[in-house]
Amino acid sequence: MGAMIAEPSAPAAAPVAAATTEPVVTVDGLNHFYGEGAARNQVLFDNRIEVPPGDLVVMTGPSGAGKTTLLTLIGALRSVQQGRIEVLGRDLSRLSPHGLVEIRREIGFVFQMHNLFDALSAYENVKMAMQLGHQRPDQMRRRGSEILERLGLGHRIDYKPRHLSGGERQRVAIARALVNGPRLVLADEPTAALDRDSTRKVIDLFKAMTIEHDAAIIMVTHDYRIIESADRLVHMVDGRIVSDVVLHDAMRICEFLRAIDLFRTLTPTQLTDVAEKMKKRQYAAGETIIREGEPGEEFFLISDGEVDVVRADHEVARLGRGDFFGEVALISGEPRNATVLATEPLDAFVLGKTDFQSAIETSAPFRDQLYRVYFSRH
C-alpha cells in the first residue's frame, strides 16, 4: 500500500523546505468551555483537524458554531483547556505565556476589523508587523512596498487609514498579516469589505502564499469566491466539525465521475456524495495496485498517472487520467480478474466496497449500465 498522504504535491522550490510534510496545525480531541462552574458552557466538542503546509482551508458554519473559538485557539490567543493543539511543531498547551507570544509572531492574523492605527501610514502599519519578523531594517521599505503593490495599494503606501476606503484598509491589514511570510495564516472574514477586484487580488495573494511559502491558511469565510479556490472545506455546527472535505479533489472526482457512463445519471448531489466518500491515495511507479485472484474490496479512479492492466502476464490495457478500474470484482463478487500496476507515480481516488455498492444502488439504471459497461469491456 502507498503512503496515505492527503496533500497536493509541494512545489520543489518551497522556501521553507524543512519538514514540509509535517502538518502545520494538528488539532486532536479539542474541547473548549466558556464560563465557570454552573455557567460553564462547552463550545467545542472533540475537534480534530490536521492542516498540512500549502493547504487553504475554509471553515464555514453558522455563527456560534465555534469557528472563531477554534481559530483563536489555533492562533495561541487562548489557552488550550482540553485536548492537544500543535502549531508549527510546538504543543501549545505546554507553552508559557511568553512562548505563546513568540509563536504568534510566526502566524499571520487577518481580523474581521482591520484595526489599523489611524496615526500610522499604510506602510507603517505593515512595518509594525515587520518589526516582529526577520526582515532586515534596510529591506523593510522594499518588502512593505512590494506586498502593498501586490494588493493594489502601490499608490497608497504612505496614506493614513483615514484616507483609504474600507477595502483598502482591509488590504493593508492583510498585507500586515502576510508581510513576514508566515507559515500559518489565520483569517476571519478577510474579504467581507472587499469588492470583486480586491477580492481577486487577495485570493491570488493567499494562493501565492500557499504555493510560494508553502503556507497553510485557515480562514473563516462565507465568501464563495474564496471557497472556490479553497483546498479544503471544514464545516462546523454547534462546536463540532461535521465535515472536512478536500474540496479540490471532490470537485475533480465529480468531474471525472460525470464523464463516466456508469455515473452519468446521478444527480450532482449524489455525485458529490460519492466524491466525498472517495479517499485519495498515492502509489509509487511499479507498485501493484490490485492483484489477480485476490478478493475485490475497492473501486479506483485515476486522478493522475497511468496503469497497466495485466492478465496472465499479458498487458491487456493501459489506463490513464479519468479512467477507472476494480469495479468488476465488486459487482460480480468474484476475485480480481487482472493485476493492475502503476507505471509511474499514481494519484488515485479510492472508494470502498460498501460505499461503491450503496452508490450503485442509488439509481435503478445504474446496475444495468454497469453490466453493459462490464460486458462491453470483455
Added chain:
Amino acid sequence: MTALAWRILTDDKGRTGLALAGIFMAILLVFIQLGLFFAVPQGGMLLYDHMRFDLLLVSNQYEYQAQPGAFPASRLAAARSSPDVAQATPLYFGVVKWKSGVGDVWPDLFVISFDPGSDVLTPPSIINQRAALMRPDTILVDSATRPMFGPIEAGRVVDIDDRKQTIAGQYVLGTGFMGLGVALFSEANFARLLPHRGLAMVNLGAIRLKPGVDPVRAAADLQKLTGPDTQLFSRAALARRETSYWTTRTSVGLIFGSGLLISIVVGIMVVYQIVSTQVSRQLPQFATLKAIGYGDSALAGTVAVMSLLIAIAGFAPALAAAALLYDEIREKTLLPVTLSVSHIAEVFAAALVMAAISALLAVGGLRRADPADVF
C-alpha cells in the same frame, strides 16, 4: 436637555467621576487661593476687629495698623471736646527687645499700650485679665506669640529691654502683621519701659460717638478739630483702606490674585477637557439628534447643562474639603483664613463661570457633529 445631559453623565460613570474629581480640585484650589487672598487683609484687620470704636483717629502718615505713624495726644483731647464724642481712648505702640527668647535669640516684641480701665480691646480674655496690668511691670502676652519667645506662662518673669516684666497671662487675639510676638502694657508700665517714647505721641485714637451720631458726618466735623496732620476713619473706610493696602501695596495680593486667576483657568481646562471628550465620544449620537431635527442651541444647551451639573456636583465636596483645609492652613500659617458666606458665594460663582466657559469651548466641538455622518 437636562435629562439627556444627566443620561450622558450617568452613563459613563468612570469619566464623570474623573470630571468630578477634576472640578473638585479646581474649586478647592479657588477656595485656597481666595482664602489666602482675603486672609492677608483680614490679618491686617485683626486688631481693629477686636477694638471698640466708631471712628479711628490716626496720623496722616498712617500706612497700616502696625505702622500707623503717631500724632500728639492733644489731637485726641481736641476730639474729646466735641459734643458728638462719648469717649476717645489712646493706644500706643512700640517695638522692644524680648531678651528671654529661646537660646540667645532676642526677638522683637510688638507692644500695645492702653488704659486697662477702658474696654477698648474687646476679647473676653483681655477684659477678664486687664486688671492685672495695673500692677507694675506686669504684662499680658498674645497666645499666638511664636515659640521662639519661650513659654508664655503666668508668673514667668522675662527681660524686656533690660527690664524685668512679669507675665500675668495669655490673651487670645492674634499677632496678625504686628510681629512675631505681641504684649499688652498699661500706659504706666509702657511709659516706664520706654521713657524716651513716653505718652505724648499717640498711635491710634479710638473714638466712640454718642448714640445716634452719624460716623461719616462726625468724621468730617472732627477733622476740623484734630487738624491736618491727622485723619479719621469710620470702620467701613478703615476696612477698605487696610484691604487696599494689603492687596495693592504688597506682593501678597498679586501672588494670591494671580494664583486665583490661574486656578480658575485650570478649572476651565479640566471641565472643558472632560466635557469636550464626552462630546466627541457622543458625536454620532449628537449628529443623530441633529439629523432628526434638534437645533444647535438644544445641543449646546445639553452641553451647558452637563458642565453645570459637573460644576455643581463638584462644588459641595470641594466646600467640605476647603473647610477642613482652612483649619489646617489657619493652624500652619496663623493667617485668619475663614470660610465666610460671601467667599462661598464667590467661589460658587467662579465654579459656574468655569462651567460656562468650558461649555462654550466644548460647544465648538459640537459644531463638528454633521448630521450627514449618521448614514
Added chain:
Amino acid sequence: MAVAFPLAGRTRAHPVPLAWRTITANRWRLARSSAGIGFAVLLMLAQLGFENAFFNASLQVLRALDGDIFLQSVHKYQFATQDPLPISLLATAKAVPGVASAAPLYADWYDLFWKSPRDGKSYLVRGFAFDPKTPVFTLPDVNAGSAQLQTPGAVLTDRRARRFLGMDQDARQSEINGVKVEIVGQFALGPDFVSDGTVMMSPATFASLMHGAAGNPPGIALGVIKLASGADPNTVLKALRKALPTDIAVMTKDRLIAFERAFQADVSSAGPIFAIGTIVGFVVGMLISYQITFTEVSDQLPQYATLKAIGYPTGYLMRVVLEQAALNAAAGWIPAWLLSLGLYRLIGYIALLPMRMSPGITFISLGLTLGMCLLSAVIAVGRVIRADPAAVF
C-alpha cells in the same frame, strides 16, 4: 519598561514611532491636551516661582554682600532687626591672621522715612550705610556710585523699589526724616517682605539722618570680613570666634543666607502655602493627563489588542502608553515653561518680586510634570494590560 523588546537587535534601526505618531496624528487633540496639562504645569510653575521669589526677595540683599565671613549679634534671628554691634569689634577682627579687611555695614529698617518724589508723602524705607572706601556690596551700580556718597547727605536709591516711593523717577533731591538728601545714583535691588525700598549712604549721612549726629553711628548691623588670599576660611572662622566675645556670631556667607532662609521658612509658612498650590496643580494635572491617556488608550484598544495578537509583548504596549504620557508631559511642559518666563517677567515687573526661572524650578517642574503624566499613565495602562488579544477576532 523593563520588558525588553525581544527583537530589538534586528529592528532597532528605525522602529515605527507609534507613541509619537499617535500623539501628533490629531493636532486639535494635541493642542487640547497640551493646553490642559500646560495650565496645570503653569500653576505649578507659578507656585514654585512665588516660593522662590519669596525667599529670594529676603535673601537677595545677603547674596549681594561682598564678604567671606560675617559678624553679627548672636541675638539676631533675622536680618531685619536691630541688634547693633560696637564698631570696635572690627579692629579686633582685622587683627586676626588671614583677615584682609573687616568693613562695617550699618542698616536700619524702621526709622528712615523717605519723602516720595511721586506723591510728596513719607514712607518707611530700608537704609544701608557703609564706608565708601570699603564697599560691602557686589552690586556694580552701588560700587560705581559709592565715591559720590562721601558728600554729606548723598544717597543712592533703588530703582526697583515700589512705585509709590518714586525712586524710579528722575528726582535729584528728596528728603529723609525731613532732611534734604542728594540722589547721586541708583541701583537695582527691589523690595522684600519687610521693606518697600532701599537707600544707601555713607555712615556719616546715616548717623545724621538717624540720630541727628555727626560722625559714625553708634553700632553696626553686620561686620563684613574678607579673607586674605590663600587663607583657610575654617581656620580664620575659628580664630575669629576665639578672638571675639561669645555674643558675636561668626558665620560664612552660606551660613548667613541659610540662617535667614530658615527664619523665613519658619515664620512665613511660605513653604506650605506654595506647596499646597503646587500639590493641587499636580493632582489637577494628573486628572487631566489621566483623562487624556485614558481616552487615547480606549480609542486604540482594538489596535493594541491586535498588536498583542500578532505577537507584541505587553511590555511593548506599556512602553508605548508611557511614551505617550511622557510626550504629553513634554507637550504640556514646554509651552507652559515658555509661558512661565513671560508670567515671571510680568509678575516680577508688577509685584517687583525677584521671579526668576532657575534650573531648580525647571527640573522640579519637569519632574513633577513627568511624574503626574506617568503616574496617570500607569493607572490607565491597566486597560492595555487587560486587553484580550482573542477579542479581536
